Amino acid sequence: METHDTRDDRATLATDPVCGMEVDPATAAATSEYQGKTYYFCAVGCKNRFDKDPQSYIGAQEP
Numbered sequence: 001m002e003t004h005d006t007r008d009d010r011a012t013l014a015t016d017p018v019c020g021m022e023v024d025p026a027t028a029a030a031t032s033e034y035q036g037k038t039y040y041f042c043a044v045g046c047k048n049r050f051d052k053d054p055q056s057y058i059g060a061q062e063p
């Protein structure tokens with residue numbers, strides 16, 4: 001009997017906009033909401049950098 005859980009967690013990963021690391025929203029070290037969207041960070045330091053200047057990390061994207 002197979003007991004190995006092979007859920008595809010890749011689909012649930014978010015990308016840390018500061019460093020580009022893949023972050024699991026369930027275990028993210030920090031989160032921040034900006035313009036109605038939630039961003040996930042691998043570390044509090046990344047969130048702090050994002051909060052200081054969010055546009056520099058997501059400004060290139062179209063609204």
Ligand SMILES: [Zn+2]
Pocket residue numbers: 016018019020021041042043046
């Ligand atoms: Zn990061």
